[in-house]
Amino acid sequence: MAFSVDGLVSGLDTTSIVKQLIDIQRRPITLMENKQANLIDQKAAWQEVSTRLLALESSSNKFNAPSTFASRSSKFLNNNSNGGSVLSVSAGGSVASGSYDMVVTQLAKSQKSSSNNFASLTAAANVSGTLTITPNGESAVNISITSSDSLTDIRDSINNSAVGDSAVATIINTGSQYKLVVTSIDTGTANSFTISDVTGGSQNLTFTESQAALDANFTIDNISVTKSSNTVSDVIDGATIELETIGSGTISFAVDTSAILAKVQDFADKYNALMDYVREQFTYEQDQNKKGALFGNVSLETIQAQLQSIVSGVVPGLNAGNSGEFAFLAQVGIKTDNLNQLVIDEADFKDALRDNFSKVQDLFVPSGSGTYTFLAADGFAVGGTYETQVIDSGGGVAALQMRRSGTTNWITLTQNGNFASGPNDTDLEGVLLRTGTLTVGDPAGSMKVTVGIAERVSAFTAKYTEHSTEGLVFNQNRTIEQRDKELQIQIDDLEERLAKREDDLKARFVNLETLLANLSSEQSYLDSQLSTLSKGWK
Template sequence: MAISSSLGIGSGMDINGIVSQLVAAEGQPQFNAISRQETVAKAQVSGLGSLKSALSTFQTAVRKLNDINLFKTHLATSGNEGIVKVAAGTGSVAGSHTVQVTNLAKAQKSVAAAEFTGASEVVGSGTMTFSVGAKTPFSLTIDSSNNTLAGIRDAINGASDNNGVTASIINVNNSTNTGTISKLVLTAKDTGLANAFSVAVVGDAGLARLDSSTPANFTGEAAKDANILVDGQAVTRSSNVISDVLQGVTLDLQSAVQGTDVNVDIKLDNEAIKKTITDFVAAYNTMTSTTEKLGKFAGKDGGSNGALLGDSTLRNIRNDLRQQTSVPVSSASSAFNTLKSIGIDIDKSGVMTMDGSKLDKALATNLSSVSDVFSSSDGIATRLNAKVIQYLQTGGSLDTRQTSLNKQLKTLSDKRDSVQLRLDNVQKGLMKQFIAMDIAVGRFQSTGSFLSNQINQWS
């Protein structure tokens, strides 16, 4: 009876529809109010996220300028990269030098004279001891588990204490060029005399063929050191990559040409410095553009207001960044102690611009002061970085705002659930009332029909 009545069988009314409309009329104003507050809060959370992202990107550019090594960056060039390539790093000093490569460093390569029919042929048994320069020797036991040519190769390469030798197998013509044989090749992992190796064998006659103390057992190339002349002074190194002759400069030897001097020039890398400053200018303008959009007031122009319109934190950040770029740097010389004095200016609309010619002049006139403007203890990049850290740190103003907004969203979500629970109870109560009414109407109609039938019969 209750089910049929809930469908309006007794009264003919759409009980479900009526109850739904009544519940909606009761709850919609509250849901609308919650939704409006959620929309505002979510927009602010998103706006704060955009602000933090912009600050983080800006900080990356600022930190590059805050690195004092930037203004010590040098560019090294070689007069002949076919002979020597050069690269300047931290600590390099401007200057010109000549480099002559008389010998390249080489790794020892020893080819066993013994010929084998293939990698699976048994060589012999015993112990092989490898000595590599002044390093601790390592030994291998050769027995039935690894006494083939391939087994010895793998044992050498797989030794955990192998400190400088690799083994391989080559398949070549035999001594009479009438067939193919296999040979063992041993190669030093590193170049130079300090990495030369020897092999001592204690074992049977087969394995003794790999003892390097017998000169006839191996052919190949001996280890060699690199020999160069730098400004006429002799230099010997075990590697072809030399980084301890010219301070902060790496020499990468490519070929040996005796009697040929290569000019190596090291000079301040103005282009790298200018690019870093240019990136800073672009990052500042991007940061400014982001804060303007977030704090925008649409007014009569139409469109939407910024997500952080009227936000005090946004306003403080914008003012702080602008102020830090305009305050003179006390540690720099009076001639170059502001951004404007080295060619960087901010117009009335807040856009930062750079005069490349003026910056070049400042770099050429007083590099130290330009460095101080950015990276000294009270330099602009130093101050900006400190401010950004303050805003981005956990517990900072932005983090606190986001935490507060997320709590507000959680409260609104709980409030929505509370309203929905109340409406569910209201709906249940209304359904009971309408169902009871429907049942009563049904009964009245049934009684009325009965009485009408009786009267008609009496008549």
């Protein structure tokens, strides 16, 4: 209950005195609240670090494998004098640079069968009987038609039947009459069909093939090719061709240096944005006694040091002294300035791509060669040269082992059919090889494994931000939240004790005023008695 204890008798400003006494004892709470405010700033800073790490991870994922790194440009030089487009072509990352002469002699087409004329869409067609449609290589589909069915009803019956997966029925308005047209959904002779006439009613339903099913015919470098579709994606590895008309020309593919540069520039921008923010956190402005929320944070220093080591150091497994092999980014025009920012010399980078594409690619994506076929590697794998041997893992079962040069421990890979994979938490984490059938006693061999910068950055940033005890940012936030809870418990406890202390002080001052009032009353009584006695003596 709020009440005033200002000195009615003593004249003391007891409210102010109590407040000052409580404020002095509240200083530990103020210090803890300041710590909580700092924790809020730290949590916000870690959230920003996480956001920038995720942006860097997303950027690195755009070119951390051969299929995503190797952007290719494609074009078609048309030989047709009329300028009509013969074909269009798109290239994936796996297509090889080169050119191909194309001659298109026939486009793939769907079969179309059209009916005789009908006067109305909705009136009874007076057709009665069974319409049989047989898609090529499939069972016949029988569709029952009654004399009351309209042309629209017949169309819907066809489309709702099992034949609807292979052909579609539509109605064409010829101007004064209507025709039912059945068209195969897919092009090519393999997708043709047969269709019967219906002659059981007062009007017949008869069909004429207005367009035969045709395959696409073309030559590529004088090699004849036949396809059921005008979309061709299995002739040139990694390329998709859309045939559009009859004619000829030349398809060419080349490394799209501008597209690759754009990916690498985006990667550099995201890396620089992260490093900028980290540098802000480690800045101390002495004249203003101001520093970043994460100033001196060891975990943030770890992130900074590891990422700087990855992007500016030598890629493990690569050696710049081997046949012009690139081993670090500076060799291809990507350098680190005095603020640890990545700076790209576009001309040098494009020159390196044109002259040594595969070697530049190895800087960014996992690669390997040797006794077995390299397929993939995790960003935590350790690049280098490995010895290989095939051992008896028990009962005559063959198992592949690998040992990195300079180490003593053999790593046993997990065999699954013709493939072997490296176990987690080893130098071969995520490594996948095609081994074929292994036999105990196979000759010893060797493998060279490299893990590119983009894949390593992707793996490390993913681990920093994962929502588990393995995630560095997650652990930092969890520690902050736990510390905040501990401080709040202490604050609540002190607040409760101070509230009791304040009530106690107020009660003491009330008692003081009461005592002083009593003393004042007694003094007045004594003064009165003394005054009476004094008068009696006179």
